[in-house]
Amino acid sequence: QVQLVESGGGLVQPGGSLRLSCTSATDLSFYTMKWYRQLPGEQRELVAGSGSGGSTDYGYSVKGRVTISRDPTKKTVYLQMNNLKPEDSATYYCNVVLGGFSYWGQGTQVTVSS
Secondary structure (H helix, E strand, C coil), X not given: CCCEEEECCXXXXXXXXXXXXXXXXXXXXXXXXXXXXXXXXXXXXXXEEECCCCCEEECCCCCCCEEEEEEHHHCEEEEEECCCCHHHCEEEEEEEEECCEEEECCCEEEEECC
């Protein structure tokens, strides 16, 4: 069983920044970690991914504004989001696929509003 715990969401003004964290008690250094976001009634959208070898991938709508990184010593994956826009408002989820199972955290809410 893999548990993922997201944190760092909140209310921020347009143009502001947030750093989301995803922590696990399991060493996930050798697995691809991803961040998704979801609005009520909509499908989850890939925001960013981080491969175990250091590769990264970003969703088109956030490219250039977000950075995914990981700290293996803290078993944590980060999502730094800058120049936030109202359309970035969503619940953000951390994800890992391990042993054929897809694990998700409980999500952290991001609201971008003035």
